[in-house]
Amino acid sequence: MSLAQLHYTSASAASADDDGGGSGAHFTAVSAGLPTQVLAEAEQLLRYEPPADAPHRPTPDQLRSLPEAFSFSALPDGGHLLSRAVAFAGRGTLGFHAHAVHLTAGTRLPGDALPITAWRSPSWASTPPDGGTPDRISTLPASAAFGPEALNDFAVSRSPWLAAVFADLRRVCEDPSAGRLVLVERHSADVARWIALASAVLPPDDAHRLTFTTYTRRPAHSPHQVVGVLPQDAPQDAPQDGGSGAQALRVRDCAGARPGEPVDDAWAETCARIWRNRSPELFRAAAELPGGPFVAGPLAVTALCAGVPLGAAERAAAAEWAAERPYALDEERTHRLTDALTDPDIDRTPRELAAVARLLMALDGRAPASVTGSLGALLVTEAVYGGDVSVAPPGRSVFAGPDGERVAAALVEAVGDDLRAELATGGPVAPDAVPGQGVGRAVQLLRIARLLDVDCAELLPAVVGRMARSLLDEGAADCGAVLLDLLDEQFDVRTSLLGELDRIAPQDPSATERLLTEVALPFTGTQALPHLRMCAAAPDARASGGDDRVKVLNTVLRAGGMSPFTEPLVLRTAVGLVWGDGAPTSGEARLLLGGSTSDAHRTAGTWSVLVAAALGAPADDPEAPELAHDLLRGFPQEIDARARGALLLLEFARDVRSGAAEPGWAERARKLCAGAEPVEPGVREQAFGALAGRLLAPDRPEAELYAFVHSDDPDLLAAYGRAARQDAVLTRLRSDPAYVADCFTVWSSHPHAGHAWSETRAALLEEVLRPVVRGLSAGEVTAVEEAAERAGSSRTAEAFRTWNRPGGLRRRIGNRLAARVRRS
Numbered sequence: 001m002s003l004a005q006l007h008y009t010s011a012s013a014a015s016a017d018d019d020g021g022g023s024g025a026h027f028t029a030v031s032a033g034l035p036t037q038v039l040a041e042a043e044q045l046l047r048y049e050p051p052a053d054a055p056h057r058p059t060p061d062q063l064r065s066l067p068e069a070f071s072f073s074a075l076p077d078g079g080h081l082l083s084r085a086v087a088f089a090g091r092g093t094l095g096f097h098a099h100a101v102h103l104t105a106g107t108r109l110p111g112d113a114l115p116i117t118a119w120r121s122p123s124w125a126s127t128p129p130d131g132g133t134p135d136r137i138s139t140l141p142a143s144a145a146f147g148p149e150a151l152n153d154f155a156v157s158r159s160p161w162l163a164a165v166f167a168d169l170r171r172v173c174e175d176p177s178a179g180r181l182v183l184v185e186r187h188s189a190d191v192a193r194w195i196a197l198a199s200a201v202l203p204p205d206d207a208h209r210l211t212f213t214t215y216t217r218r219p220a221h222s223p224h225q226v227v228g229v230l231p232q233d234a235p236q237d238a239p240q241d242g243g244s245g246a247q248a249l250r251v252r253d254c255a256g257a258r259p260g261e262p263v264d265d266a267w268a269e270t271c272a273r274i275w276r277n278r279s280p281e282l283f284r285a286a287a288e289l290p291g292g293p294f295v296a297g298p299l300a301v302t303a304l305c306a307g308v309p310l311g312a313a314e315r316a317a318a319a320e321w322a323a324e325r326p327y328a329l330d331e332e333r334t335h336r337l338t339d340a341l342t343d344p345d346i347d348r349t350p351r352e353l354a355a356v357a358r359l360l361m362a363l364d365g366r367a368p369a370s371v372t373g374s375l376g377a378l379l380v381t382e383a384v385y386g387g388d389v390s391v392a393p394p395g396r397s398v399f400a401g402p403d404g405e406r407v408a409a410a411l412v413e414a415v416g417d418d419l420r421a422e423l424a425t426g427g428p429v430a431p432d433a434v435p436g437q438g439v440g441r442a443v444q445l446l447r448i449a450r451l452l453d454v455d456c457a458e459l460l461p462a463v464v465g466r467m468a469r470s471l472l473d474e475g476a477a478d479c480g481a482v483l484l485d486l487l488d489e490q491f492d493v494r495t496s497l498l499g500e501l502d503r504i505a506p507q508d509p510s511a512t513e514r515l516l517t518e519v520a521l522p523f524t525g526t527q528a529l530p531h532l533r534m535c536a537a538a539p540d541a542r543a544s545g546g547d548d549r550v551k552v553l554n555t556v557l558r559a560g561g562m563s564p565f566t567e568p569l570v571l572r573t574a575v576g577l578v579w580g581d582g583a584p585t586s587g588e589a590r591l592l593l594g595g596s597t598s599d600a601h602r603t604a605g606t607w608s609v610l611v612a613a614a615l616g617a618p619a620d621d622p623e624a625p626e627l628a629h630d631l632l633r634g635f636p637q638e639i640d641a642r643a644r645g646a647l648l649l650l651e652f653a654r655d656v657r658s659g660a661a662e663p664g665w666a667e668r669a670r671k672l673c674a675g676a677e678p679v680e681p682g683v684r685e686q687a688f689g690a691l692a693g694r695l696l697a698p699d700r701p702e703a704e705l706y707a708f709v710h711s712d713d714p715d716l717l718a719a720y721g722r723a724a725r726q727d728a729v730l731t732r733l734r735s736d737p738a739y740v741a742d743c744f745t746v747w748s749s750h751p752h753a754g755h756a757w758s759e760t761r762a763a764l765l766e767e768v769l770r771p772v773v774r775g776l777s778a779g780e781v782t783a784v785e786e787a788a789e790r791a792g793s794s795r796t797a798e799a800f801r802t803w804n805r806p807g808g809l810r811r812r813i814g815n816r817l818a819a820r821v822r823r824s
Contacts, residue, residue: 003110004031004102005134006039006083007125008046010095028128031102038075038102045073048085048096049217051230056093063089067188069098071213072115073224078105080211082115082140084124099125101140110139114207116195117142119214145189146196148280154193155275160258162197162272167265168250169198170294172225173206179248180219181226184234186255188215191228194254198226200280201271203293219249231255266296266317270303270310277308290328297321304340305333312349315341319355326362334363338371342378353382353391364398372398373407380448384415384422389440389479393448412452419445419452423459426466438470440479443486450490460496468500472511480519487522498523498532505531506569506604509576513538530560531573538577550591553578564596568603571596575606586623589613590630598634607635615646619685625654645676646683653690663701665691666708666716673715688719696723698742705746712754721760724768733772737783740776741791743769744784744800765803773804 011024025047027039048069055062069085083100109115118124118140129135155162171178185191191214199207212226219227219235227249229235235249252259263269274282282302289298300318303310310318319341322329329337341356348356360375376398383391399408423445442463449456456463476483487494498521505512512535515521523529523536537559538552545552556574557564564571575584575592584592589610593601601607611631617624628650631639639647649672655661662668669691673679695705708716723729724743732739747761747769773781781804789797 002031002136002138003140004034005137006030006034006042006046006081006098006100006102007128007134008043008085008098008100009128010048010090010097025096029132029134031134034102037077038079038081041075042081042083042100042102045071045081045223046083046085046098046100048087048098050087050094050096051217052232054087054094058087058089058094063087067215067230068120068192069188069213069215070119070192071224072211073213074209074211079103079107080115082109082118084118086126088126097125097127101137108208113140113142114199115210116192116199116212117146119143119189119192119196120145146193151193151196151200151280152275152278154190155197156278158194158197158254159272159276161252161254162275163263163265163269164259164261165194165252165254166198166201166268166271167263168252169202169210169226170265170268172250173202173210174294177248179250180222180224182219182235182249182251183226183228184231184251184253184255185228186231188228188230190254191215191226194228195226197275200283201275204287206293264313266313267294267299270296270299270314270317273308273310273314274299274303277303279303279306279308282306282308290325291321295321297324301329301333301337305336307340310340312347312352315346316349316352316355319352319359323355323358323362326359326366331367334367334371338374342374348382348386350388350390353379353386353388357392357394360394360398364395369399369401369404369407373404376404377407377411380411380451381415383444383448384419387441389444391444392482393444393451396451408452412454415448416452416454419449419454420456420459423449423456423463426462438474438479439467439476439483442467442470443479443482446490446493447482447486457492460492464493464496464500467497468504471501471515472504472508475511475515476519483519484522494522495527498527498529502527502529502531505535506572506576509535509538509573510580513577528561530562530567530570534560534570534573534577542578549578549584550588550595553592554595564600564604568596568600571600571604571606575604575609579609583609583612583616586613586617586621586627590623590627593627593630593634602635602638607631607638611635611639611643611647614650615643615680615683617682617686619682619689621682621686624682624686625650625657625690629654642676645672646679648672649676649679649683649687653687656687656690656694663704664707665694665704666711666713669716670711670713684715685719688716689723691716692720692723695720696729696743698739706750709750709753709757712756714756717756717760721764724764730768730772733769734775737776737780738787738791740769740772740784741787741796741800744788744803745791745796748799748803 006027007029008025009028011026025043027043030039050066054066058066066087069083071081071083071085073081073083075081080103081100082103083098085096085098087094087096089095103109109118120143121140122143123137123140125135158165165181165183168181172181183191183194185194195210195212195214198210202210210226211224212228213222213224214228216222216227216229217233219229219233231253234253235251271283274280282299286298286302289301291298296314296317297320300310300314301322304315304318318337322334322337341359356375357379360372360379363375364372372394376394379391379394382388383393399405423442426442446456446463448454487497501512501515501521502523509531512532516532516536517539521532523532534556538556541552541555541559545555553574556577557570560570560573562570583589592606593610598607601610610627614624614627614631617627628647632644632647632651649669652661652668652672656665669687672687673684676683691708694700695708708720733743744765747764750757750761773784776784785797785800788800
């Protein structure tokens with residue numbers, strides 16, 4: 001078949017300021033039958049602009065050094081234009097000639113040749129044909145410019161850029177909106193070599209569709225996917241890291257400094273390593289393996305089997321691909337792949353180890369033990385020394401048969417001592433080992449020990465002790481699933497660990513409850529495990545018990561299946577689950593104390609919670625003094641001196657209110673308070689308030705009142721002042737004239753008892769009593785005067801009348817008021 005051709009030439013008499021693409025350029029020869037629309041499109045694609053520094057009258061050597069614009073362009077009708085444009089020396093100036101072949105939609109070059117193979121083909125013409133008729137050509141035979149060694153040499157010389165360029169090519173092919181790739185090279189021939197490298201690595205369809213030009217002065221206006229430019233024409237405002245800039249260009253400056261950024265693309269990195277290894281034939285071999293376009297797996301497997309060293313990401317891709325297709329490789333290539341993956345001199349990532357584990361699972365039972373055993377040995381060794389707790393040990397079946405048993409025996413010899421040493425101490429022993437990671441590490445090592453039949457029975461108590469403590473301190477985190485697998489596999493570990501968790505649960509029941517919400521530990525067997533059962537039942541008990549926390553506690557206790565009388569520690573667990581770090585109210589504490597003996601609370605250590613309930617009660621809590629009385633009787637040896645003093649203050653308040661207190665109230669209160677410092681505010685207010693309230697009663701012992709007033713204790717007197725302002729006192733003052741007279745008598749007496757009492761009584765007269773008296777009727781005031789005279793004398797009644805007169809008169813007789821009251 002004959003290829004349709006176009007020859008497009010600049011005017012030979014173009015002026016010096018013409019850019020070579022002026023109106024003088026025209027078609028000098030065109031094959032018959034080419035549509036006019038194709039010619040119009042071709043005219044825009046075939047123009048050539050020489051470099052800015054090109055001479056007007058170049059010498060032959062200078063002319064040969066000018067860049068060639070070798071392009072493969074897509075046309076709107078689905079066809080393509082393969083062209084070559086070169087400069088030539090016209091008459092008095094520099095011109096150009098473009099020679100192109102047209103490929104209709106759906107057609108390719110003869111022999112299914114890739115477009116880049118036509119670079120510098122001898123069939124290209126550099127001048128217009130004689131007579132205006134194109135010479136007939138049926139093929140574009142390749143030149144020797146792209147021989148295997150030449151491309152290999154070029155690939156090695158561009159090693160730093162290979163992976164980045166291939167990653168950009170992948171994006172360009174997969175997503176047309178990803179932008180164009182601009183390759184900056186000093187010679188257009190090097191851009192053509194890049195296209196040749198790309199055509200070898202791309203899937204065949206993408207390689208045939210890839211549009212490119214090896215040279216242009218204006219990359220932002222080029223319609224091609226890959227655009228070659230000289231350094232002086234490189235875009236300056238486009239990103240150099242493969243990102244897309246305002247002009248949607250991806251610039252790779254292969255003529256500048258070496259790139260330093262890593263390439264996160266396993267396919268591109270594998271392609272680069274194959275080229276660096278001078279093994280392009282592996283691309284054809286990999287194409288025979290199953291997998292979609294741009295899949296790294298087939299390439300990586302092929303490269304590893306051929307001995308090409310790859311990075312961790314590429315090895316992981318190979319293992320993942322082989323795990324998905326365990327029958328895709330024959331036995332020989334499976335052995336080669338396994339040998340490459342188990343190379344002892346490489347560092348591995350968690351992803352690679354996970355991929356190896358998947359491959360081992362896929363090959364287990366299908367591949368010989370020499371394959372599965374080596375993969376299993378790798379995982380075991382990495383688990384013991386690598387410190388990655390996500391590496392799960394393989395199944396025992398991978399070491400089946402004589403070959404597998406030999407591998408397992410060698411493993412025991414290599415890692416057994418270090419394995420036992422780390423289980424014994426909880427820390428790494430081998431010089432190259434890394435510290436373990438809590439529960440996950442213990443689970444990992446215990447499973448490996450069982451896999452290799454390493455005897456660790458005597459180490460189990462210490463191991464499960466550390467595991468239990470870590471579970472409560474740190475939670476299960478990401479190791480919940482593997483922990484359950486371990487408990488399902490190893491009954492002795494399950495029994496020991498659950499027993500240890502139950503033993504220490506009373507120390508931190510809230511943490512135990514959190515653990516059980518994370519991991520459904522299997523404690524439904526014959527073990528009693530009362531504390532674990534209580535912790536598991538706590539959420540539902542709280543939900544059903546509502547605000548009745550004592551009811552919640554009893555529900556939790558029943559879930560444990562053991563009575564506090566036979567196992568007092570369940571009381572500590574239950575209290576911790578219900579109240580946590582807080583304390584019950586004094587009423588709840590009395591119910592707790594009444595529901596169990598003091599001996600049970602003493603053994604469980606919950607007596608301190610009851611003490612905290614009493615000491616933390618508010619000042620108006622009537623249950624606190626009663627609770628204090630019970631605690632002093634129930635725990636005489638356990639309560640320390642300070643707490644005892646505070647409880648005695650509460651008990652003192654109880655006795656004062658009940659009338660059982662011994663004489664000397666004020667002094668007793670002060671001594672108890674001094675021995676209980678620092679006294680809780682509620683306790684102080686409870687005791688002082690009870691004393692003040694009793695002294696405000698009409699039937700108070702006068703001797704106690706006298707001692708109280710003359711104590712001149714600011715705290716005691718302040719409590720008296722607060723008590724006198726309470727609603728109960730104010731209500732009685734408004735309704736009982738005798739009580740008004742009594743309070744007036746007390747608050748007007750003892751003027752020299754001390755500064756604190758003087759301030760207190762003056763404030764009570766003005767701020768409490770006077771507003772009450774002003775609200776009384778005339779008859780009620782008279783009744784007060786009569787009561788004052790009955791209780792004291794006529795002088796007391798006169799003093800009240802004088803005190804109750806208007807303010808001006810009060811000021812004149814104020815100095816005599818206290819003397820009259822005192823004489824009365």
